Amino acid sequence: MSNSQYIHTFTSPDTQDVALYHSLSMDIVYYNPVLVHYTLPMGNLPDNNSPIIQPDIQPEISVMYLLLTDNCNLRCKYCTVQYNLGDTDIKAAPLAKIMNTATIKKSIQLFRKLVPSGKKASITFFGGEPTLNPDGLQTALTEISQVFAQDEIQVFMVSNGTAITGKIADMLVQYQVFPIISIDGWQEIHDQMRIYGNNTGSYQDAIDGYNRLKDTGLSVGISTLVGKHNCEYLPEIVSFFTNELGAFNLGMSLPHVKPEAADIPIEILTPKLIASWETARDNNLYIMQIGKRLKALAEQKPVLRSCPGSSGWSMIRILPDGTITLCENMGLRNKAVLGNINNHPSPEDIINHSETMDWNNRYPYNINGCLACSAISICGGGCPYDAFLKTGSIHNPEQRSCYLSKHLLEWAIWDIYKRVDMSQVTEGLPRFAVPTREQRRGILPRELPYFVSGGMK
Numbered sequence: 463m464s465n466s467q468y469i470h471t472f473t474s475p476d477t478q479d480v481a482l483y484h485s486l487s488m489d490i491v492y493y494n495p496v497l498v499h500y501t502l503p504m505g506n507l508p509d510n511n512s513p514i515i516q517p518d519i520q521p522e523i524s525v526m527y528l529l530l531t532d533n534c535n536l537r538c539k540y541c542t543v544q545y546n547l548g549d550t551d552i553k554a555a556p557l558a559k560i561m562n563t564a565t566i567k568k569s570i571q572l573f574r575k576l577v578p579s580g581k582k583a584s585i586t587f588f589g590g591e592p593t594l595n596p597d598g599l600q601t602a603l604t605e606i607s608q609v610f611a612q613d614e615i616q617v618f619m620v621s622n623g624t625a626i627t628g629k630i631a632d633m634l635v636q637y638q639v640f641p642i643i644s645i646d647g648w649q650e651i652h653d654q655m656r657i658y659g660n661n662t663g664s665y666q667d668a669i670d671g672y673n674r675l676k677d678t679g680l681s682v683g684i685s686t687l688v689g690k691h692n693c694e695y696l697p698e699i700v701s702f703f704t705n706e707l708g709a710f711n712l713g714m715s716l717p718h719v720k721p722e723a724a725d726i727p728i729e730i731l732t733p734k735l736i737a738s739w740e741t742a743r744d745n746n747l748y749i750m751q752i753g754k755r756l757k758a759l760a761e762q763k764p765v766l767r768s769c770p771g772s773s774g775w776s777m778i779r780i781l782p783d784g785t786i787t788l789c790e791n792m793g794l795r796n797k798a799v800l801g802n803i804n805n806h807p808s809p810e811d812i813i814n815h816s817e818t819m820d821w822n823n824r825y826p827y828n829i830n831g832c833l834a835c836s837a838i839s840i841c842g843g844g845c846p847y848d849a850f851l852k853t854g855s856i857h858n859p860e861q862r863s864c865y866l867s868k869h870l871l872e873w874a875i876w877d878i879y880k881r882v883d884m885s886q887v888t889e890g891l892p893r894f895a896v897p898t899r900e901q902r903r904g905i906l907p908r909e910l911p912y913f914v915s916g917g918m919k
């Protein structure tokens with residue numbers, strides 16, 4: 463057992479105890495090496511250097527992002543859309559594209575045909591700034607309500623919050639959209655990065671939009687890009703979002719590799735992200751990107767993708783001109799493109815496209831160099847776009863994400879340990895301790911958001 467590449471040993475930072483962790487089954491065993499001299503209960507698991515045998519994982523499209531426009535009224539310093547469009551001058555707005563009615567309707571109709579029967583679908587309005595295309599938003603919401611039954615679909619909107627009119631708020635309420643507003647911290651922090659073209663900060667307008675939505679009774683999420691502008695205060699920012707803003711849930715994204723405006727070494731960021739998770743968990747707040755990894759560990763269900771979706775490749779993104787891509791950042795660079803919605807592709811054209819198959823085959827169990835990694839079942843492989851920027855191929859690990867995943871795993875193993883009764887580990891039996899499901903689940907908040915815990919797969 464001990465020479466298996468899948469079994470990893472972690473030493474307690476505080477006691478003599480040791481944890482063995484199986485990276486495929488995600489089993490954990492704690493023991494005191496002074497007292498234990500014989501076999502621990504991990505014997506039936508893959509324990510040699512043979513490759514992992516995976517079932518044939520097929521693409522299953524159930525997530526669509528609609529970029530209603532690539533225009534934006536802000537000029538956030540780390541914006542990947544501007545970067546990938548080569549648009550360093552925000553006044554390029556006349557060239558910006560607005561998704562038209564025909565493209566919106568055709569996208570939703572094609573997506574309906576792609577979603578496997580019985581699978582809950584999700585559509586996210588995205589941009590640019592989606593609220594700058596309010597007519598498109600209305601068209602899309604009407605079409606979704608005609609094409610999907612209410613319990614078949616969950617609709618999200620990611621917005622900078624600065625252009626939320628009463629009419630848009632009413633639309634979101636009527637169609638039960640879950641809005642996610644980008645806020646990076648309190649005003650001094652937010653306004654360092656999230657600015658208008660004239661360099662003034664957008665915080666007050668974003669908060670006004672956020673509150674307008676909350677006043678309607680909607681649950682509102684917050685999306686935060688973590689970087690050099692807010693790293694130092696991340697746990698305090700989580701408390702601020704909880705106590706002052708009453709956030710429903712939270713996203714915390716690493717900045718992409720380019721542009722580098724918010725860049726900060728992952729070694730500095732990681733402890734702050736872990737401390738933020740502890741604060742969030744204690745306040746019953748879920749942080750999506752961290753939670754995805756830790757939920758996998760708690761429930762012993764591997765996560766294979768960092769991109770939204772489930773085990774098989776799950777997502778398409780439609781650019782304003784109808785380009786169908788697997789990632790908008792790649793699509794804006796004319797990569798990972800599957801065609802154009804206005805050329806009437808069939809569902810088979812999308813599912814069987816060589817790019818879809820290529821991305822579908824990108825998951826950690828299939829990545830050279832990942833098999834011996836402790837985090838293989840929780841990391842999702844990191845962002846393929848960042849891997850592409852860093853290494854020239856999506857089929858490589860993304861090292862910042864790897865660092866974060868491995869440290870989250872180690873934190874979680876010793877957090878679970880705090881709930882395990884090690885007094886049982888004596889000279890008598892049992893000589894090791896295996897955490898219960900409940901003890902593992904203690905790494906998560908008490909309740910998970912409905913779209914994480916409920917029917918959303």
Ligand code: SF4
Nearest residue numbers: 768769789845846847
């Ligand atoms: S590749 Fe990265 S940027 Fe693109 S959709 Fe996936 S996680 Fe997002």
Ligand code: SF4
Nearest residue numbers: 832835838841859864
């Ligand atoms: S992508 Fe990174 S963290 Fe994930 S298994 Fe590979 S090396 Fe480990």
